[in-house]
Amino acid sequence: xxxxxxxxxxxxxxxxxxxxxxxxxxxxxxxxxxxxxxxxxxxxxxxxxxxxxxxxxxxxxxxxxxxxxxxxxxxxxxxxxxxxxxxxxxxxxxxxxxxxxxxxxxxxxxxxxxxxxxxxxxxxxxxxxxxxxxxxxxxxxxxxxxxxxxxxxxxxxxxxxxxxxxxxxxxxxxxxxxxxxxxxxxxxxxxxxxxxxxxxxxxxxxxxxxxxxxxxx
Numbered sequence: 001x002x003x004x005x006x007x008x009x010x011x012x013x014x015x016x017x018x019x020x021x022x023x024x025x026x027x028x029x030x031x032x033x034x035x036x037x038x039x040x041x042x043x044x045x046x047x048x049x050x051x052x053x054x055x056x057x058x059x060x061x062x063x064x065x066x067x068x069x070x071x072x073x074x075x076x077x078x079x080x081x082x083x084x085x086x087x088x089x090x091x092x093x094x095x096x097x098x099x100x101x102x103x104x105x106x107x108x109x110x111x112x113x114x115x116x117x118x119x120x121x122x123x124x125x126x127x128x129x130x131x132x133x134x135x136x137x138x139x140x141x142x143x144x145x146x147x148x149x150x151x152x153x154x155x156x157x158x159x160x161x162x163x164x165x166x167x168x169x170x171x172x173x174x175x176x177x178x179x180x181x182x183x184x185x186x187x188x189x190x191x192x193x194x195x196x197x198x199x200x201x202x203x204x205x206x207x208x209x210x211x212x213x214x215x216x217x
Contacts, residue, residue: 003093003156013092019104020091024084027130030072031080049073054127054181056119071111071130083130090137097203098196110136110188117184127178132185138164139189147197148204 006013014021038045054070055063074080095103114132118125142164145157152160168182196203 003152004089004159006089006092017092017095019100019107020087020095023091023107023130024087026072027074027080027084027087031074031077034073049128054115054118054125056123056125059115059119060123067112067115068108070115070128071133073128074130075128079129083134086134087130090134090141094137094140106140106192107133107136109192110140110185113188113191114181114185117187118178118180121180121184125178125180127181129178129181131178132181132188135167135182135185136189136192138167139186139191140193141189142186143190143193143197144204147193151204 008016034045034048052066052069053073054066059066074083091103091107094106098106111130111133113136115127118127118132138160141160144151145160149157164186168179168186
């Protein structure tokens with residue numbers, strides 16, 4: 001599982017993974033910016049949440065932007081910290097593999113896929129947070145493990161499978177966790193991995209393993 005160990009300094013991390021850094025900063029600024037605003041205007045913050053979270057009924061009325069903005073808002077500090085830490089751990093290897101632009105587009109698609117899956121299953125769903133996109137990253141890694149079995153080492157694959165199982169099980173231990181969102185993100189990640197495999201098979205050349213892991217040794 002060395003591929004998920006972060007050993008860089010802060011400066012090295014920012015230079016190596018600018019998109020991951022940007023995602024984390026946006027999540028932090030969005031949450032703490034709204035927290036600061038709520039000190040003087042709780043009604044305005046409540047309205048912002050109401051207008052931008054995942055909301056199936058409003059999506060059905062044409063507010064498709066919620067499929068993106070719903071990923072950027074969080075319901076509390078523990079929710080925020082869990083998702084930003086998971087992004088910090090799981091996003092860098094995929095950013096290294098795909099490159100900055102492809103990774104940014106992929107991350108947005110994973111969040112959108114989460115919302116679409118929720119909407120199809122439950123058109124009245126309400127949700128908030130980036131956990132669906134994070135499960136999408138796990139889905140992408142799972143596709144690599146199964147579809148490209150020679151890409152990762154056996155140890156890394158075992159770690160990824162363990163991580164996926166543990167993450168899904170932990171979702172059932174807490175209230176107000178959208179397991180449909182997690183599942184939707186995970187499926188979106190698998191489908192995205194399959195799409196990249198068909199369109200850009202050279203990404204999954206075994207030689208790229210060292211490229212993905214080179215920045216952490």
